[in-house]
Every structure is written in C-alpha cells, then in structure tokens.
Amino acid sequence: RINNTFKRADEIQWGRGINPGDEGFVDYFLPIVADAEAGFGGVLNAFELMKNMIAAGAAGVHFEDQLAAVKKCGHMGGKVLVPTREAVEKLTAARFAADVMGVPTLILARTDAEAANLITSDYDANDKPFLTGERTQEGFYRVKNGLEQAISRGVAYAPYADLVWCETGTPDLGFAREFAQAVHAACPGKLLSYNCSPSFNWKKNLDDATIAKFQDELSALGYKYQFITLAGIHVNWYNTFQFAHAYARGEGMKHYTEMVQEPEFAAREKGYTFVSHQQEVGAGYFDDVTTVIQGGSSSVKALSGSTEEEQFD
Template identity: 60%
Template sequence: MNRPTIVSRRSPSEYAGGARPLGAVATTATVTGPGAAPTSGDAARPSARPGDQTQSAAELAEQWATDPRWAGLQRDYTAEDVVALRGSVREEHTLARRGAETLWDLIHTEEWVAALGAFTGNQAVQQVRAGLKAIYLSGWQVAADANLSGQTYPDQSLYPANSVPAVVRRINNALLRADQIETAERAASDGQTPDRDWLAPIVADAEAGFGGPLNAYELMHSMIAAGAAGVHWEDQLASEKKCGHLGGKVLVPTSQHIRTLNAARLAADVAGVPSIVIARTDALAADLLTSDVDERDQPFLTGERTSEGFYRVRPGFDAVVARGLAYAPYSDLIWVETGEPDLELARTFAEAIHAQHPGKKLAYNCSPSFNWKKHLDDAQIASFQKELAAMGYAFQFITLAGFHAVSHSMFELARGYNERAMSAYVELQEAEFASEADGYTATRHQREVGTGYFDRVATALNPDAATLALAGSTETAQFH
C-alpha cells in the first residue's frame, strides 16, 4: 500500500528582511502521494533555500550550480548521492541551519566577525550579552575541562569524539534559556526589556576528524544535530593529533584531507543544512607526513623517514599555500595555523589564495599561545584585527579565551580571599554592580539561571501559587 509522504517546508519569509526569529521555527507541511489534497502547482511551493531537504536531485544539482551560496565550491559526489542518503524522514535541524545562515551573513556583511573561545554555557551567555555575535568552541578547551571523560587532557584528541557536540548542545541550551528568560521579562514589562538575538552561531572544532572520512561524516552529523553553525577540520593525522602550537605534528596527504572536507560537506547536504566548513592547515610548522602518495606533497619531501615510518617534509609558506589552494574549492573559509602574530605572512597567504580564488574568506586564530607584546607594540595590537579584516580574514577568534579568563579570574579571587578574606569577594561584587551599567546581569544570579522564568511557568499552571521562588528571596530584597 502506498502511503502519503509528509514533507516539511519552511516559510520563504522566515528570514525576510534579515530578521531572524528567536526560538523554534515554524514550518508548513505539504502532503504528497495517493490521497493527498491537490495543490496549485509548483508555483505555489515555497522557494528552496540552500540545503533544503525537500528538493529532488535535479533541483539540488540546479541549486548547487546557480545559488551564490555555493559559488566556487566543489563536491566529489552527486546530488543523487545526497538524496539517496537522506532516508524517508526529514529531520529539521533548526539551530544549525539558523546559525549557518546567520554566520554566512555575518562574514559577508561585517568588517570581521570576532569570537572568543567558550567552553561553558554561561561563558557563551556573557559573550552574547556583551555584544559578540558568534561563539567559538575549541577542542583544546574541551580537552582541558569539558570532555565527557571528565578528565584533564592536552590537545591531542584523547577525549571521546562526541565531547565537542555535547558542549555545542550545552551552549545552545544556555543561549535558549537566556532567550526564554528575556522574552518572558519583555512580556511582563510591556516590551521594555531590550530585544536581542541570543542564538549566536557556534563555530566548533572537529580537530582532525577522529579517524577517516566515515568518522568525519558522523562527527559532522553530530555537530549539526547539536546546533553548530560551522565546523573546522585540520589536516593532521588524527591518531597523532597535536595542538597547532605543539611539536610532533603529522600531516595527512592533501588528498586525504580533501576527503575529510568532502565528508563534512556531504553530511551537511544530507542533513539539509548549509553548514560553514572551515579547512585548517598546519603545514607551516608540521614536518612529518604519513604518505608520499599525493603529487602535490612530493615537492616538500626531504627523502628522510622516521622510525615510525613517517616521511619528513619541509614545512613553511610554500607548503601552506599549496594546501590552501587545494582546500579552497572544498571549504567556505581557510585557516592557516601560525606560530606568531605575523601580518606579512597573513597578507602574502591571502594574496596567494585570492589570486586563484578571488573573495575567498579566511579565518585567523588570534592565539593565546602567542606572546603578543613580544612581537607587537600597543598600536600594532590595536590595529591588528582591522588589518587582517582588510586582507579577507572574516572570522577572527581567540581560541582559549575561556580557559584563561576562568583561570586568571579565579586565581586572583582566591589569592585575594586568602590574603584579605571577605574584602576580596566584596571587591568582585562591587565590580559586578559597576558592570551593570554596561548590561551585565549576573549579579542577580538567581534571575540569571531562570528562577523567575520557572516562577512564570508555575503561575501559568496555578495563578494562585504560594510556592514561588523569587518572591521573598534575598535577591529580590537586596539586589535592585
């Protein structure tokens, strides 16, 4: 027996005028097949957006060929492959799609998109409250203090592969809660509470993919399911992966990393999400290679091999450019991991990429692994990101900002508390009060985590509830 096929479609006006609704996205449903109500024809159907799962293979191929979103991008698979892999159930990944579309808009309309590394939901909430428009989630920070093993690890892919998606989900949950709290407060104050978009897009670290192309495919799917907007992939050997600022890095052949990028794009296409795929190369410093199979890598071979069987290669600018050019057709942004804040290297790399791929967007790690004042003076530091932006570095981020902010602030509080007792904590509290003038709200910590929101849930269920939490609290009495 043939059964109707239910296909979810989004309203074409969902993001009309650039406005992006908060929270869940409404869709309409079209039912096709025997017994379905007649439609007024294709003209009445909503126009497809990038990644729309309702498209046929022919429609998908046409969109790849004509939509500016996919200009200059290459896929080593067909639209028929994508449709065949989608299955019969269309799962809508609202947060991932919304984030990807937002991030794509930002990197094409903002001078540059600035992000700080967060590894907790609250850190992300404070970043958005302070005005940042994107969130970065580094594998380094997840390894150090947010992985599902509950261990402290160096940045060597030692933690479970689903740890980063779990933190993506946690951050999105925190942002959704902040939105719910503020929306409820706005309703109670007749619109006096400021309206903001809490769902900042998250760019997440997939490291070297935790295996081969199938692992990368599954990891990308998990990132999308968790709501990541963009994901970056580095060209190291996953089993020997190191932080980009450590030694002992082993590259995979250029062709192998292209397969990883291709797998990530395939996962996004199957999921129906126009995810941002970022290619990172560590070829500036890495001097080991797993195989000499790729002709593009052969000019950099030294002829030596290690006891593990790796090939020694000459790292440096030429290797970086060769890999950047190879990855450009398979990625939305390219990131070169560098050892110091070097504007000249950034400029020459951008020029080399743009000579063959005009307008290609680039990413830059403003790393805490750089001793910034050892290389630049105050004026150079102040203008550094603006100069990068002029070269095409559209996404600029500080990978380990959360780790250093938490570590130093807690150390200073603990040191002061050890020396001066309550005076040290009161200094922190007074600093919080002062920051309220700039929009800070966590001084009222009960409100910050949703106590008032759940009081609103309680009154919806029982308007005469006598067990509300915030009314009668010390926060209500003492914090105004």
C-alpha cells in the same frame, strides 16, 4: 550544551516579557562554530561527525589536516599531516553531510602545514615538493614545513571550504599577507580565518601600536573571521586566581566586595546580569511556570522572600 544554554536564556527573557523589538531584547541564538578536530578518523567518520554537529546546532564546523590518531594543538610539536587528498576528501565528506541534511552549513578548512614537519604518506603530488627523503621510527615521512607548504594546502582546500585558516606559530602580518595573496590568486575573494591565539606572546612579538591595528590589517587582507581561542578560560582562571590570592592573604570579603560585587553592580548599565545569579539561571522563569501549573498562585516560589528580591534592586 551551548545551544541548550541559549534556549534557556531565551526562555528566561521571554518569561520577563521581553520580545523581539523591545528595548533590552537579546538575540541569544548566535551562530556557533564547532571544532571537528581532524574528523576523528576517516572520511566516513567525518561524514557522521558533521551530521552530528549539524544536529547539535552548529552553524559552522572546522576540520584540520592532521592525523587524528596523534593530533596535537596547533601550537605544539609532533604534528603529523595527512596527504592533501585525504584532507580534501574529509572536507567533501563534510559538505556531503550538510547537503544530505539540507542545511547550508559553513565549512572551515584549517591547515597546520606552517609548523608540521611530518606526513603519513608520500603518494600525493601536492605534497611531494616538501618531502625531505627522511623517515621516522614510526614510519612517517619528514617534510619541509613553512609558508610554501601552508600555501599549497590552503590553495588546495579553498574550492572545498567556505573559509580557509592557516594555524601559525607567531602573530605575523607578513606571513598572513603572503598566505592571503596566494590563496586569493588561486581563488579570488575566498574568506580567510585567523586565530589570534593566547599561545602567542603578543608583546614579545609585536609593539603596542602593531597590536592595536593588528586585526584591522588582517581584515583588510581578507581574514574576515578572527577569534581568540581559549580567551574565556584565560579570563576566568586569571580572575579566579586574583580573587583566591587576595582572599587567602587576609583581604577576604573586602576584596570580593570591592573587586567583584561592586564592579558587577556597575556593569549592569552595560547589560551585565549575572550579579543576580538566581534569576540568571531561571529561578524567576520557573516561578512563573509553577504559578501557572498551580492555578495562578503559589506559596513555594523561589524568588519570593529571597535575598535577591530584598537586596538586589
């Protein structure tokens, strides 16, 4: 769906006569990194899932080392790891799928071992140092979570992935440094990923100066792919709440005009275009298509006589 949206945006741009090299041209076909969760099953599921991700246009795909049946968000409790070998086999399955399809896709290996304290099996030698000897009512084995377990996973995954990502519970540069150093000692130059998550209370953990330089310091450690999961939805929900709150308390169209529409107009100089929402979704493009089909003229074009044409210059 995301790639289909990019295609439509490119068609609209082309319909306006804007081509590569022209002022204002936007390359909409940005690389998409897709979330394959824990592979939704075994190695064959991971293999088929990767093929489908590639067919959908994903440039990169990340897999995590949790048990798919009880998979959780990385910042929640109750996470259960699969053995290291099983996680490696899923990464291998993903790479094999890309090779079969002849596509140089990027594979990201994520570990939740910093926080996860359960594992499905005790057979893997890489996992044995972290076993506590205890088991749960579901039959899972308890393990000692933390930095060392995360490092053991990151080092094991590095040869099978283009980037390695350790999900963490706090924005901790010290943890990030130790993890990076350990992975690079085993696999020099390995690219790393970091989730600057909205699940962290940033100001509760760091001061303003540290927050300001946080990403630059991560980059210096080798974390070249940094992202904020759910940033967009937090922006949307917060601003929608602010609008609804003011509107419901009597500010109505005054609030919409001052806090939404006028800032939209002002943002056009930065490239913002959604203020003309009919054109944004392709009304002008389909007007052009209609005109061609009808022999060069049409009396049913959507933008002709529209409020956008008359009021949004």
